[in-house]
Amino acid sequence: MSAGADRAPLWQEEAVAALVHELRTPVTTIRALSEMMMQAPDMDGAERQGFLSIIAAESQRLGRLVDEVMDVARLGSDQAELRREAVDLGDLLREAVRLASPLLAGKDARIALELPAGAVVAPGDRDRLLQVLLNLLSNAARVVPDGGGQITISLEAGREAVIRVRDNGPGIPPEQREAVFQPFRRLGPQGTRPPGTGLGLPISRRIVEGHGGTLGVEPAEGTCFVIRLPLPESEGSA
Amino acid sequence: MTRTVLIADDEPNILVSLEFMLRREGHRILTAGDGTGALDLIRRERPSLVLLDATMPGLTGFEVCEAVRADPSIAGTRILMLSAKARPTDMARGLGAGADAYVTKPFATAELLERIRGLLT
Numbered sequence: 341m342s343a344g345a346d347r348a349p350l351w352q353e354e355a356v357a358a359l360v361h362e363l364r365t366p367v368t369t370i371r372a373l374s375e376m377m378m379q380a381p382d383m384d385g386a387e388r389q390g391f392l393s394i395i396a397a398e399s400q401r402l403g404r405l406v407d408e409v410m411d412v413a414r415l416g417s418d419q420a421e422l423r424r425e426a427v428d429l430g431d432l433l434r435e436a437v438r439l440a441s442p443l444l445a446g447k448d449a450r451i452a453l454e455l456p457a458g459a460v461v462a463p464g465d466r467d468r469l470l471q472v473l474l475n476l477l478s479n480a481a482r483v484v485p486d487g488g489g490q491i492t493i494s495l496e497a498g499r500e501a502v503i504r505v506r507d508n509g510p511g512i513p514p515e516q517r518e519a520v521f522q523p524f525r526r527l528g529p530q531g532t533r534p535p536g537t538g539l540g541l542p543i544s545r546r547i548v549e550g551h552g553g554t555l556g557v558e559p560a561e562g563t564c565f566v567i568r569l570p571l572p573e574s575e576g577s578a
Numbered sequence: 579m580t581r582t583v584l585i586a587d588d589e590p591n592i593l594v595s596l597e598f599m600l601r602r603e604g605h606r607i608l609t610a611g612d613g614t615g616a617l618d619l620i621r622r623e624r625p626s627l628v629l630l631d632a633t634m635p636g637l638t639g640f641e642v643c644e645a646v647r648a649d650p651s652i653a654g655t656r657i658l659m660l661s662a663k664a665r666p667t668d669m670a671r672g673l674g675a676g677a678d679a680y681v682t683k684p685f686a687t688a689e690l691l692e693r694i695r696g697l698l699t
């Protein structure tokens with residue numbers, strides 16, 4: 341199963357410019373803080389420790405960015421092969437919720453799981469599909485309010501499998517519902533930039549499309565991401 | 579001589595590093611995380627110098643620069659645009675918007691400090 345060798349490349353000129361911008365920002369911080377520490381040997385210990393923490397965090401941010409850029413490159417190439425195994429989607433959602441729950445630690449928020457009665461099995465790459473669900477859940481965990489925060493992940497099966505990840509955060513304005521799938525188009529309230537590399541959603545869409553499915557945003561209170569995956573003829577509402 | 583310097587950038591860690599550097603120079607520092615807030619502070623506090631990131635939410639650095647130059651009451655404010663946009667067209671746009679200097683990120687702190695000292699004399 342090829343992850344879209346004939347689709348338009350993700351790395352249009354605008355995306356490359358955005359990537360360079362994203363790389364320059366942590367490099368700027370690391371360079372500036374380390375130079376200042378060298379030029380100010382008299383700075384106090386707490387301040388020095390604070391600077392070192394920022395340098396460590398920015399180095400990790402660079403590392404994540406490089407990993408995700410490699411992921412995008414792989415998913416956009418002819419060599420990107422997705423495994424095709426029988427994936428029990430109910431199990432997959434349970435695993436995703438288990439792994440994502442710690443993201444809500446310290447926040448008054450919960451994740452609810454809604455599954456159909458029978459098993460729903462789709463052909464796919466379990467690890468890559470889990471990567472998509474964790475990306476959507478971690479985005480939701482970031483935006484839900486602290487106090488009454490609610491994330492719901494649900495599965496329905498008909499002629500296709502439909503997975504919805506809903507949250508009661510501030511939502512995405514209609515005109516930005518496609519923009520969130522563009523590389524580095526991180527959107528936050530009033531145009532602010534939330535944390536993250538800005539590649540999670542483009543990668544997720546590529547993975548789902550590599551399975552012959554779609555990933556989009558449905559109108560909802562809060563945000564609702566919808567994954568549609570084709571099911572074999574014999575599958576469906578069990 | 580103590581001067582008031584406004585640093586406007588939407589990256590908190592860059593604000594931290596620039597603020598540290600300019601405090602050591604003995605200046606009074608103001609910070610803003612977006613373009614609209616930066617323009618408000620320029621109108622209210624009349625800083626001697628603004629370090630202005632080109633890419634910010636709300637108003638961009640380019641738009642803030644143009645608004646400053648168009649307002650006679652603050653048009654004389656010194657502006658150093660600090661940007662990760664390093665193409666010649668970006669620099670031309672920044673200087674065309676009225677910036678006194680355009681420095682690209684990542685910057686060498688010693689060179690940036692020299693540019694700042696030059697603009698404050």
